[in-house]
Amino acid sequence: MPPDLWQLYSLMFKCRRFEEAVAKLWHDGLISGEMHLGTGEEAIVAGVVSLLQEGDALALDHRGTAALLVRGVDPVLLVRELLGYPEGLCGGRGGHMHLFSQPHLAVSSGIVGASGPAATGFGLAAQYQNPGAVAVAFFGEGAMNQGMLLESLNLAAVWQLPVIFVCKNDGWAITSTDGSMTAGDLNERARGLGVPVIEIDGRDVSDVWQAAQTALERARSGQGPTFLHARCVHFEAHFLGFQLLRMVRHPLREMPRVAVPLTHAILKKDGEPFRIRLAGLRKVLAAVWRTVRDPRRGLAHDPLWRTRRLLRADLSRLQAMENDLTREVDHIIASALVGVPS
Ligand SMILES: Cc1ncc(C[n+]2csc(CCOP(=O)(O)OP(=O)(O)O)c2C)c(N)n1
Known part of the structure; x- marks a missing residue:
């Protein structure tokens, strides 16, 4: 079955609008500390997370907000968490990097590489308690130099755990380029640990969706983990205000x-x-x-722009959808801000 581009674009557009609204809150001084957005990762997030089912788990990195939105976490609770509000998803104590939703089996961590062990643990539990369920780990290419992530790949392979390792490779870890700190080839690293690799264009949502489907089928049928290597661009560089x-x-x-x-x-x-x-x-x-x-x-690297081009033939439907989603996000932000001291 081919991917439903309209549905995927609507998810990507919502993520973008949501993160733009979060950026505004940050620029207005309502969110304290650093803010890492996933602007530019939308095709990876939508392509993978839209395929998850109930009982599947999601372990995220420091850019996990949009993925939680797509997974169905209450967006008002998410925004309140970013604002540090006691009524936030984690009581306002986690901030944007340490989010947790028990009903969604979803967790994020600011510790680079930590999504590996979290997803592998979920995968091990699923293998015993809920066969057919999978766990997904999202991380950047810099995390591939963390021992715990490499150990996770190894264990997932040797125990044939249902884990999808999604490497969102933007070529940078803060100010260090990939080539200046990572030896060898990441695909070879994963293969060397016995994990099959699918390399994809992380700006192309169909490509991501198809690869994720293959990886999920493998995992659900007990054939073990897959390393999805997706290239992408972070339009805000490492964090807002870089x-x-x-x-x-x-x-x-x-x-x-x-x-x-x-x-x-x-x-x-x-x-x-x-x-x-x-x-x-x-x-x-x-x-x-x-x-x-x-x-x-440049625009050509923007996953939204690339997908929108394919749907432009029906411009009125596209614009109506975008307007609806923009209103929805405005409503989310307005609801989250009710009661926030100015
Ligand atoms: C264990 C650990 N080491 C260092 C850091 C500081 N740090 C935060 S983000 C980051 C770069 C991560 O790069 P990458 O994994 O490629 O993800 P990206 O930020 O590019 O999405 C680093 C080194 C950290 N949070 N955790």
Whole structure:
């Protein structure tokens, strides 16, 4: 059966609108601390999570909010949790990184790689108590350097556990590129541990959906885990307010904030030799320049834009759907904010 693109697009669009609304709350100062969004991951989230059934488990990383939305967690409780409100999903104590919904068997963690053992544990329990159920772990490619995730892949393979390992590879872990910290090839790593690999374009929701279906069928029928390797782009970089992006988006406002202290540091009398300080400055400028020229944030890499193109033939249906979803998200945010002290 082919994927229902309309249904998948509606999920992706809702995730995007929801995260945009969360971003606004954060920019308005209503959410404290860091905020990691999954903007750019929507095709992976919709393609995989839409296929889960009751009794399946979901273990997420620090970008798990949209996946919980698709899984059916009450969005008002989610927003209240992000706001730190006692009426939030976890009493306002978890924030966006440590979310838990017992009825959905869904959990997230800010500890990089922790979704591996959580999903593998769920998988082991399912094998004994609820055959046919599966567990999904979402994580970034940086997590593939965490021992506990590699141990999870190993155990899932040797015990043939029903676990889908979904690696959302955006090529960056905060400011480190994949190539600067990861040796070898991730697919070979998974295969070396006995886990079959499906490599997919994480911007293409049909591709993700089809691969996830294959992996889920394998897992449900007792054939063990699969490593889904999906490439994607994070449009907000590591987290909201990421400094390099801020400089690219608002150079006039941001540059002086960086340039003034940097100039002081370079010109001051003591400290490292001048040439070393200059080399540091060159590194900073090169990072800004790389961000300016980074082609990955172009529209062509946006999973929403790519899917929308395929549905544009029926523009009125598309726009009506988008308007409905926008209203729905506005309503969620307004409901969550009722009673929040201003
Ligand atoms: C065990 C652990 N080490 C380090 C960190 C700090 N940290 C938070 S996110 C992150 C990068 C993770 O990169 P990746 O797994 O590729 O996910 P992405 O943020 O790119 O989605 C790091 C190192 C952490 N939270 N947990």
